[in-house]
Amino acid sequence: MEPIIRLESVSTIYEGERRPAIRDVNLTLDQNELVYVVGPNAAGKTTLLETINGLLPIFKGRVLVFGLDMQTRGKDVRREIGYVPQDFMVEPGEPYAALDVVLMGRYGKIGVLRRPDKEDLEKATEAMRLMDVDDLANRPMGKLSGGQQQKVMIARALAKEPRILLLDEPFSNLDPDSRERIPTLISRVHEERKMTTIIVTHDIHQMLSLCSRVVVMNSGRIVADENPEKALAILERASGSRPWEVAP
């Protein structure tokens, strides 16, 4: 069966930079896999997500999602990808209500010249309810706390009903209660919808039992791609703090 995501010797270089942000990355993800990507700062984790999403032009190699080349078919494929970026904070005066932002997640699917209908509104409201932010629907985004904005962004990605979910540090601003609840909830939605999910995180312990694989990155390369048990072993060898330094 064709993998959902396949990266073949992919290198991505930012404009004006000499060193690729990720280099010779090979990665394959099948349907319903939930993969963690961990690594230190500037390891290339965010670049990996944006490369898969086709938001960055690749320098070398090929990115195939659903068997389609993201460099040429990215615009169509992105309608099936829910993405939560690392930087999502908006200015205090931002004139957008939270519900507007969640509804935007469906715009690509709706298509040009069509307006969101009742069903779209229901999907957006349901995603907000799932993230426990439905009571904030009419509040301006700029007036929400960092954690609330993060939940709204996750709701935006889920409202799309994506087949692939790419989350970049999605729990970083959440309060302790939500940090416990949201990862389990995402794992449940992932299972129910048979999605393929990649979560970039610094906190390797969180939700480790829920994922099927852990990809360890360092200096733009994948240095380990293991199941959770082996990843835990690597963690233990590295005293649980810097697994990328002892990865095989």
Added chain:
Amino acid sequence: MIWLELAIIQRALVGCLLAGFLTGLIGVFVVRMRLSAIGYSMSHGAFAGAALGVAVSVNPLFTAMSFSAATALLIGPVADKARLHADTVTSIAFPLNMALVFIFLTLSPQIGLSSEVASVLWGSVISMTNNDMVYLTTLCAAALALIHFFWKELFAIMYDRKMAEADGINTKPFVYFIIFLVGLVVTLSLKLVGGLLIFALLFNPASSALQFLHDMKKIVIVSPAIGSVTCVSGLMLSLVLDLPIGSCIVLVSTFIFALSVLLSPKRKRKEVKQ
């Protein structure tokens, strides 16, 4: 004679309403999409074109339109194709256009500071013709219709272009559309406000509306209204004080912006309840 003057003022009044409405409307997209430098460059592109028209005795509207289109192409698709940042291109296009303005005006010393040159520089009440009214009305209708049809995409791009792209919206055509619309609006409003000051009308009404409102849909309605009020008030001030209309419009719009900053509820500190 009185009827003639009345007709001129009537045309200027309608021109002000339409130009203010258009610049206020398109200004929301310019400000929210962070295209301010582009708006600035486009206005001076149109200005250079109009100066060329004056110098070679061709209708300045057509030359201004050509220069606007060329600048829009340069800032939009050409910059993307050449993988140049829009800021780089606008930083080069702005002084180039200003240099061309001075060259074109210097090369035609017989014209000097005639009324035509003056209208291109800082706007003129008497320069508006019936044809200009028709162009402005048509552009108003076309801009409103297109914004209505593509509101969903523009709304998302104004929030965050990268996220709109991530949601599967092809953002480039919409950004190019706004850049070209800026060119058209600037060109058709140039005669009234003048090339040196037109960009103020692109930013001030939208920035003033943003000080008060938390709803983008309301901002898109209020900003054109502020633009129209600004232009009409500027026209009145110009007639009363016998000053250039462009300068008066900019004075009024700056005053409205300053007032909106002072009164902005968004800037007021929350009172701590005891």
